[in-house]
Amino acid sequence: MSQCPARVRIADxxxxxxxxxxxxxxxxxxxxxxxxxxxxxxxLRRAFxxxxxxxxxxxxxxxxxxxxxxxxxxxxYSDKPHLEELFMYVRPQFRQxxxxxxxxxxxxxxxxxxxxxxxxxTTDFPLVIGVxxxxxxxxxxxxxxxxxxxxxxxxxxxxxxxxxxxxxxxxHH
Numbered sequence: 001m002s003q004c005p006a007r008v009r010i011a012d013x014x015x016x017x018x019x020x021x022x023x024x025x026x027x028x029x030x031x032x033x034x035x036x037x038x039x040x041x042x043x044l045r046r047a048f049x050x051x052x053x054x055x056x057x058x059x060x061x062x063x064x065x066x067x068x069x070x071x072x073x074x075x076x077y078s079d080k081p082h083l084e085e086l087f088m089y090v091r092p093q094f095r096q097x098x099x100x101x102x103x104x105x106x107x108x109x110x111x112x113x114x115x116x117x118x119x120x121x122t123t124d125f126p127l128v129i130g131v132x133x134x135x136x137x138x139x140x141x142x143x144x145x146x147x148x149x150x151x152x153x154x155x156x157x158x159x160x161x162x163x164x165x166x167x168x169x170x171x172h173h
Contacts, residue, residue, distance in 0.1 A: 004056075005114040011057040011067065013048045018064045019055065020044070026089040043069070043086070056115035058090075058108050066090035068112040070119045073128075083120050085129040088112050 004010070011019060020041060027035045047053035052072040059065035069086040090108045113129075120127035 004118055005111050007058055007108075007111045008056045008068075008115040009058075011047065011055040013045075014061045015055070015057060015064065016041070016044060016048065018062060019057075019067060022064055022067050022089055022091065023087075025091065026087055029089075043071075046071070053086075054119060056112055056119075058094075058111060064091075065094040066108045066112055068115055070116060072123075072125065082126045082128050083116070083123065085116055085127070088116075088129075 020037065023040050023044070024035065024037075043053065044055065045051075047055035047069060054070050056068045056070070057064055057066070066089060068088040071084045071086050072081050073084040074081050088109070090112070094108050116127055116129055119125075
């Protein structure tokens with residue numbers, strides 16, 4: 001694969017407001033922590049300014065259907081760079097290929113994954129990609145397994161709600 005997948009384009013600053021809207025939708029679906037819109041916007045600008053990030057988009061400006069954010073990163077124990085998928089999101093109405101016109105019957109997720117692989121091949125950086133979600137996680141993992149070899153690990157989430165409630169509403173003495 002030597003060229004960017006045909007259905008994916010590199011997003012630019014014209015996409016910022018709609019990309020923010022997609023990030024809000026993604027957060028509403030999968031967010032584990034409160035959304036900091038300033039932080040999200042700053043990360044998007046890293047992609048728009050080519051400061052270690054790239055944002056692949058499906059859909060014309062003003063009509064985004066899906067996005068994938070790739071960030072140049074490294075693990076805490078190494079200087080070797082890799083590409084880290086920060087997020088991939090396809091709007092719900094564009095997820096079911098059977099509901100689309102005949103010429104639109106392709107998987108946007110597959111195209112965004114092809115874009116991630118293209119970024120890896122183009123930069124020669126290894127790709128780290130996966131699922132952090134507590135909604136429909138098994139199905140998402142199966143989808144990634146269709147495109148990649150076996151997983152190299154798992155993530156787990158623990159939240160001590162009793163401790164949080166104790167801090168939020170201290171006992172009256």
